[in-house]
Amino acid sequence: MTELLDDVSWQGKIYSNGWTTAHGGVLDSTEPATGAVLAQVGLADADDVAAATARAAQAQAEWAAQTGPSRAAVIRKAAAVLADNRAEFERWLVREGGAVPGKAAFEVDLVLGELWEAAALPTQPWGHLLPSSEPGRESVARRVPLGVVGVISPWNFPLILSVRAVAPALALGNAVVLKPDVQTAVSGGTLVARLFEAAGLPDGLLHVLPGDAGPGAALAEDPNVAMIAFTGSTAVGREVGATAGRTLKRVSLELGGNNALIVLDDADLEIASSAGAWGAFLHQGQVCMTAGRHIVLESVADEYLDRLAKRAQGLPVGDPFTGQVALGPLINERQRDNVHRIVEETVGAGAEVMAGGSYDGLFYQPTVLAGVTTSMPAFREEIFGPVAPVVVVRDEAEAVAVANNTEYGLVAAVQTGSPERGRDLARRLRTGIVHINDQTLNNDAYAPFGGTGASGNGSRFGSQSSWDEFTQWQWVTFRDQAHAFPF
CATH class of the missing domain: 3.40.309.10 (Aldehyde Dehydrogenase; Chain A, domain 2)
Known part of the structure; x- marks a missing residue:
């Protein structure tokens, strides 16, 4: 049976304008249970990040201009591709991440839920008709995409913690640059790239750049990036927040817990x-x-x-x-x-x-x-x-x-x-x-997920919360004709 990763030449490469050679070298993906080498993944560096964000910024405007139903169709197709190929995804989660099969199946189910919820976003109302303080003027508030969203995801639930940001960001008209953890670069990155590639996502809108702290910092600093969505430890999250804050980016930090x-x-x-x-x-x-x-x-x-x-x-x-x-x-x-x-x-x-x-x-x-x-x-x-x-x-x-x-x-x-x-x-x-009357491990794609204090900066993942995270308000007024002012 042909699998998603059989259809492309991805070994030792990154996904950025197709499958390309990385400037940061190549790393073995190993199985923690046995130490066996499963694959080779490309490692991005700061130059790869700069090229990816520039291309993403270029592609984003046309994507945002597409109709909501057309963007939704791509996300729905991604869900269908995942459903048809879930055994491949589950196997990588087991072997690369050390998950037991039940956890891997649960994670794929969570990702399917995130994709279905994300696919519903582009066809929801995306603004308000506002009262106007002046006669003859129409006033509206509308949600518009941020532009390029940088996503930094961890190794423990690599697939869901990538897709829960990637999918709604794309659905709402953004481009995305994803930096998965190198320890699960295939299950948290390569497979995500193939999923959206097979779903027909237009070129340039998703870039997947595995790497260490270097490309992560470059992503947080990059002027083409409007937002960083980071999931990981509190210590690293503080560094990401400080770096991104210096360039006045929006920052979503989902951090540790005790x-x-x-x-x-x-x-x-x-x-x-x-x-x-x-x-x-x-x-x-x-x-x-x-x-x-x-x-x-x-x-x-x-x-x-x-x-x-x-x-x-x-x-x-x-x-x-x-x-x-x-x-x-x-x-x-x-x-x-x-x-x-x-x-x-x-x-x-x-x-x-x-x-x-x-x-x-x-x-x-x-x-x-x-x-x-x-x-x-x-x-x-x-x-x-x-x-x-x-x-x-x-x-x-x-x-x-x-x-x-x-x-x-x-x-x-x-x-x-x-x-x-x-x-x-x-x-x-x-x-x-x-x-x-439950335990602490729960997740629903439509619930606002996030913490307080050292567990997060107030951001929330979840279908309705995605509007707050991945878009911004624009106030627009219209007059039938211009009029003069006292000056």
Whole structure:
């Protein structure tokens, strides 16, 4: 069976005015589970970025002038291409990103949702008829594209975290330059390029330039770029925001999280521990929405810990491409070493390992830590690994205080037998997202997704939010004829 990547000569190249040789060299795409080389990808440099943004700016005006239905048709076609070729996308997510097959299938489903929602944007109303303060004058406000949007996406959910910005930006009349993380350059970049190429997107509107911090900084500084949509760590996000801010770009920053799962004393602990395990261990905990702090009322803490530890001990870890496993590898040795450092330092400060705490290669065992306090590294830091630190609190008031005791503010979840009690508690949590009787890992293409504090700068992804992110208002007035003024 012919696959999308079989139809073009893409190995060692970037996608910019077709498949071209990169100036930054070539990098091996490797499988974290085995170390095997899967492919070679081209690496962009600052010259590639400059050429791409100039071409994108040139192509964007004609694209914006097309009718909404014609742009929508391209996005719908991309969704159809993805649906027909989803097995290829899923395989790359498993092998290149270390995802288990279920996570890969879930990610493709999320991308399909983003494409369908993006395809609906160009045919929605795009302005308002305004009242006028003067007779004989018509006044309107209309949404217009920004121009060229730079997208910088990470490695953990590479396909969705690229497409959720690329698709609505294109749908609303912008051109896009995408810089995917080099660790998942195929699943977060090459496949995105092929998807829109096969959908018939006109030349010059999408450029895919894998690279390191150099081309990322060049993209943030480039005068042809009107906006940067960045998803990644808070530390790098601060740098991107500072760089882009100097050129007065619009900046959307979706950053890290240290998210609380609060378990109240009336919760069903079998269900709560299931939610806790899923929230902490999905994709090896390498998700900005991971339940990184389990805050449990003391009357149910021992039972919750016991149930959570047993779930962790029963989760198989291994190569997701060849085995039936629940957790695959961490993305690289640096990530593994940081996870283990946090665990060891937290244990050294007095916490107890109830499950896990060890690794083999890049395979880290799902870990449960008891006796965690607010001063320990596992509480203060975003771990980005399969670790569930459990903090015991006296009551709801302390649970809220402990949950809010962080610079991050992405998502929180509450497990309770009383929905009203959960809603009341949710009102006191300083996060952009709260889920009652659920876990922290949720995403809908039509919901406003984003955080507060160190988790983001107030931007939101999601279908209706895309109008705010990827267009700007233009006020236009009309008179039938010009008139004189007092001067």
